[in-house]
Amino acid sequence: MPETPLSPLPDSVRSVFEGVVARNPHEPEFQQAVHEVLHSITPVLEAHPQFVAGGILERIVEPERQIMFRVPWVDDGGKLQVNRGYRIQFSSVLGPYKGGLRFHPSVNLSIIKFLGFEQIFKNALTGQGIGGGKGGSDFDPHGRSDGEIMRFCQSFMNELYRHLGEHTDVPAGDIGVGAREIGYLFGQYRKITNRHESGMFTGKGVQWGGAEVRTEATGYGAVFFAQEMLAVHGERLDGKRVAVSGSGNVAIYAIAKARQLGATPVTASDSSGYIVDDAGIDLDLLRHLKEENRLRISEYVTHRPQARFVEGARPWEVPVDIAIPSATQNELDEHDARALIDGGVRAVAEGANMPSTPAAVAALQAAGVLFGPGKAANAGGVATSALEMSQNAARQRWGFEDSEGKLHAIMRDVHRASFQAAERYGAPGDYVVGANSAGFERVAHAMLAQGVI
Numbered sequence: 001m002p003e004t005p006l007s008p009l010p011d012s013v014r015s016v017f018e019g020v021v022a023r024n025p026h027e028p029e030f031q032q033a034v035h036e037v038l039h040s041i042t043p044v045l046e047a048h049p050q051f052v053a054g055g056i057l058e059r060i061v062e063p064e065r066q067i068m069f070r071v072p073w074v075d076d077g078g079k080l081q082v083n084r085g086y087r088i089q090f091s092s093v094l095g096p097y098k099g100g101l102r103f104h105p106s107v108n109l110s111i112i113k114f115l116g117f118e119q120i121f122k123n124a125l126t127g128q129g130i131g132g133g134k135g136g137s138d139f140d141p142h143g144r145s146d147g148e149i150m151r152f153c154q155s156f157m158n159e160l161y162r163h164l165g166e167h168t169d170v171p172a173g174d175i176g177v178g179a180r181e182i183g184y185l186f187g188q189y190r191k192i193t194n195r196h197e198s199g200m201f202t203g204k205g206v207q208w209g210g211a212e213v214r215t216e217a218t219g220y221g222a223v224f225f226a227q228e229m230l231a232v233h234g235e236r237l238d239g240k241r242v243a244v245s246g247s248g249n250v251a252i253y254a255i256a257k258a259r260q261l262g263a264t265p266v267t268a269s270d271s272s273g274y275i276v277d278d279a280g281i282d283l284d285l286l287r288h289l290k291e292e293n294r295l296r297i298s299e300y301v302t303h304r305p306q307a308r309f310v311e312g313a314r315p316w317e318v319p320v321d322i323a324i325p326s327a328t329q330n331e332l333d334e335h336d337a338r339a340l341i342d343g344g345v346r347a348v349a350e351g352a353n354m355p356s357t358p359a360a361v362a363a364l365q366a367a368g369v370l371f372g373p374g375k376a377a378n379a380g381g382v383a384t385s386a387l388e389m390s391q392n393a394a395r396q397r398w399g400f401e402d403s404e405g406k407l408h409a410i411m412r413d414v415h416r417a418s419f420q421a422a423e424r425y426g427a428p429g430d431y432v433v434g435a436n437s438a439g440f441e442r443v444a445h446a447m448l449a450q451g452v453i
Contacts, residue, residue: 006035006358012045013038016057023062027110029329033117033354034061040436043425048444055452056444063116065089068109069159071137073152076145085156087135088116089169093446096167097133098123098382100174100203103181105140111329112136115174118353119382121439122375125414128386133169135160141176142294153184161192166199166393172385173203175328178249179215199392202385211388213403214381219253219351220404221380221411222324222372226349227261228415229370229431235346238262243320243340244281245269246327247290247297250351250378254324255281267315269327270297274315277307319343326351334359341367350374361432376418376435383410 009017020034038057045052067087075081086109089097099119102112112134120132137156141149163169173182186201204210213220227237242258242265244251255265264280270290275281275297285303289295298309316323316336323345325332329352337360340348347370350356354374356364364371384407391397398406414435421441422434 006032007039009035009038010042012042012052013057016061019058020061024110024113027113029110029114029354030117032358033114036354036358036432037117037121037436037440040433041440043427044437044440044444047425048441050448051444054448056447059447059452060091060120060443061117063088063090063113064092065163067135067160067163071139071152071156071159073148073155075148083137083139083152085135085137085159086112087160087163087169087171088112088133089163090116090132090134091120091443092131093443093450094124095129095131096165097169098130098172098385099132099134100136100172100381101177101181101185102134102136102174103139103141103176104136105138106328107136107138114329115353118375120443121436122379123382124439124442125376125417125435126379126383126386126410127413127417128383128410130170130382130386130389133171134174135171136174136177139176141181146180149181150184153181154188157185157188158192161189164189164200166197166389170200170202170385170389172201172382175248179203179205199389202388204388209388209392211384211391211403212398212400213407214384214388215249216253216256216404217384217407218250218378218381219255219326220257220407221383222250222254222326222349222351222377223257223261224380224408224411225372225377225415226322226324226347228412229347229349229372232419233370236262237322240264240321240346241266241319242322242324243267243315243318244324244326244351245274245315245331245355246325246352247286248326250381251324251326252283252287252290254326254351255286256283258322258324259283263322266320267318268297268300269315272296272298273309273311273313275300275307275309276315276318277304279306316340317343321346323348324351325355327355328352329354330357332356332360334363336360337363340364341369345369348372349377351378353378365430365432370429371431373432373435375439376414376431379414380407380411383407383414
């Protein structure tokens with residue numbers, strides 16, 4: 001839950017939010033995500049009364065389909081385990097449902113719905129013709145053998161396959177779902193359906209249908225968005241100190257791209273705490289520890305004695321110019337925001353989904369910090385997934401530089417759409433308003449055109 005109550009909403013949208021709370025009373029993350037969008041789009045509704053008359057809000061906050069199912073599997077000790085699986089197909093008005101699968105013990109219906117709701121507008125911002133959805137399970141892959149993960153993935157897909165397809169719903173990875181899990185999931189889908197639909201799953205290995213840059217895309221995209229925000233004010237990433245949270249896929253490649261563009265990333269973290277390396281994070285070492293050996297972040301300092309590990313804390317107390325929260329939702333609260341402001345932060349680009357609480361966002365914006373919300377700043381992953389779908393459909397394969405160039409162009413377009421929408425609706429420089437408004441406009445116009453369905 002956010003650390004402060006959600007702010008009051010304008011009369012024009014309050015009843016819609018009250019309906020969401022009444023229908024989803026124990027889903028705080030979903031309520032928070034809906035509140036943020038409704039709070040931002042009042043000027044859009046005033047400019048387009050047809051959206052209100054067409055019941056767009058009442059429809060868009062209700063998923064088109066919600067799927068929950070049992071996932072039984074047998075561990076290496078021969079013991080039966082049972083987890084719960086989810087797939088929320090939120091909106092297909094712009095294209096097939098698109099969004100990742102998350103395997104983590106924190107997963108519940110509220111989290112999957114909030115992620116799916118965010119995905120609607122994020123995907124719309126990319127302009128790639130994809131709808132919004134999300135899924136996952138409360139299964140924890142940490143510490144499990146390859147055999148256990150394979151058996152779980154196969155059981156998960158035994159139910160989910162019937163709801164998927166390259167023209168229906170195209171999942172990808174998320175927290176706890178990397179190339180290994182995607183391989184097992186896709187293999188079971190192929191066996192059950194007797195179809196090699198490369199385009200029904202993204203994030204695949206490059207050797208069997210995956211796209212170059214897909215692994216790097218979310219982290220790269222967050223840095224590209226930060227770069228665009230700074231460029232508006234005549235500033236560059238070169239020479240800036242960067243704090244990154246997390247040490248998974250997004251964090252690692254945000255660190256890599258920031259360093260490539262001349263910045264100095266100095267932090268990384270996991271659930272046990274964070275490291276600070278003022279000389280700059282050693283990327284090869286971080287990858288060795290986290291990607292290859294799945295060790296705790298504290299191991300970093302045994303190889304880099306000049307670095308330090310801070311147990312049970314988050315990296316936002318470190319003075320930096322740029323912050324890229326890349327771990328999980330609501331990881332950056334108002335206290336953290338105040339610490340960043342006191343440390344001289346210039347810009348925050350969200351690499352994760354909704355990692356900043358509402359109070360943190362308000363504090364950062366009030367202090368004049370450039371703030372790129374996740375639905376814009378971390379759109380690079382899903383944008384590149386859409387590029388992977390295009391390559392699969394055409395039986396083509398693009399090179400790394402070509403794919404990265406397309407990603408960079410899409411992130412420029414996402415920034416431009418968000419920036420221009422903020423100005424159009426009377427909130428210049430407010431990327432929260434801009435991203436929500438631009439994404440909502442695209443979805444709402446399509447919903448009106450396609451009728452009440």
